[in-house]
Amino acid sequence: MKILFLQISDLHCTDSADTHSQKIEKAITALNSKVYYDKVVLILSGDLVDSASKNEFRAARMVIGNFISA
Numbered sequence: 001m002k003i004l005f006l007q008i009s010d011l012h013c014t015d016s017a018d019t020h021s022q023k024i025e026k027a028i029t030a031l032n033s034k035v036y037y038d039k040v041v042l043i044l045s046g047d048l049v050d051s052a053s054k055n056e057f058r059a060a061r062m063v064i065g066n067f068i069s070a
Contacts, residue, residue: 002038
């Protein structure tokens with residue numbers, strides 16, 4: 001069984017998640033093109049948002065949700 005432990009640190013999401021979404025899409029493309037994994041463990045650490053506003057947390061939720069669903 002192949003397990004990938006993937007740590008993403010310090011996302012610092014802002015009100016606009018566009019930049020983060022592009023980075024996440026590139027990471028997903030890289031993961032899908034290399035090796036098949038039976039399981040992936042995603043570890044999020046550090047600062048998820050920049051200034052702790054509600055909109056930043058919404059953007060972070062969207063970015064993380066998109067990453068997990070992909």
